[in-house]
Amino acid sequence: MTAPLPSRLRLNGWGTVIFSCLVCVGQVIFALGGIVNAFWLMEFGRFVFGIGGESLAVAQNTYAVSWFKGKELNLVFGLQLSMARIGSTVNMNLMGWLYTKIETSLGTAGHLTLGVTLMIGGVTCILSLICALVLAYLDRRAEKILHKEQGKTGEVIKLTDIKDFSLPLWLVFLICVCYYAAVFPFIGLGKVFFIEKFGFSPQSASAINSIVYVISAPMSPIFGLLVDKTGKNVIWVLCAVATTLVSHMMLAFTFWNPWIAMCLLGLSYSLLACALWPMVAFVVPEHQLGTAYGFMQSIQNLGLAIISILAGMILDSRGYLLLEVFFIACVSLSLLAVVCLYLVNRARGGNLNYSAKQREELKLSHTE
């Protein structure tokens, strides 16, 4: 007997197209702001881009679960992350070169060159929009083939669903906020850290700072596959957070070659992203997935905004050692949340830490 396809969520493929359009419009406004030298316009462009981009990320997660729950879900999250990180790496390495080329051909540096560079860079947003259009088409076609009509499942999505979120889900949110607080803001300030603490040149500092993303591009799908084959998501998240803690401690308290710590951070970050984000799908009913992913991303961004401000203040007033101690505290909190998650899940007989075999049995029991 073939397993039925998962019931489709009421995420409309055309919604994804709208989010992609917002990303394109946001990027054009951002670039225009550069061309006409209006910083407020650039900020507005980023605002529009952010609305589209973050909603798109929520839709992406929800789509992945909709299509791959009970299949290669961790791998799919790993592949998504890999694509995103290939984009970040290309962006980090290509944009400076492109700017210089445009500067040479226009014969001028400054806002005009920046705006033109950003406009050309925006071509990737068009590619993203094309993918969204193809996805919307495929989604519509699948709906017809499966005879599923979106919005007619009888389940209603409400913002008040948040109050029904379970303790394990809140713990997943806490892990996410505390973990990412010690990764993204650290990378944001990393270049100066490597110049000041380790005496790196600006080029070497940029190279080492980007290694986390470079590593996660090939490693995320591999780790995703590993988590699919073994299950035990909580244990993998525990390993990832513990390794990140070790890596931050090395950076804070030793003068060992920082490439070791940064490679370790790249590996642990890749593992975490593959094992953590799919866990939401194990504790939330399908009709609440969009709300759960939306909420997770909102508080992740809120956390990142607050932590980035705090990190900057600590750096200015107390220097790098205390900044690193602050990041260590964030990862430690995340580690504590993972341990709590392990215990709560175990006490409740939850499915978060099932092995691959147990997940397969669960799937078969649902199919019968």
Ligand SMILES: C[C@H](N)C(=O)N[C@@H](CCCCN)C(=O)O
């Ligand atoms: C962009 C989003 N806020 C985020 O942090 N995403 C995670 C990975 C999410 C899993 C794949 N959709 C990241 O580490 O970039």
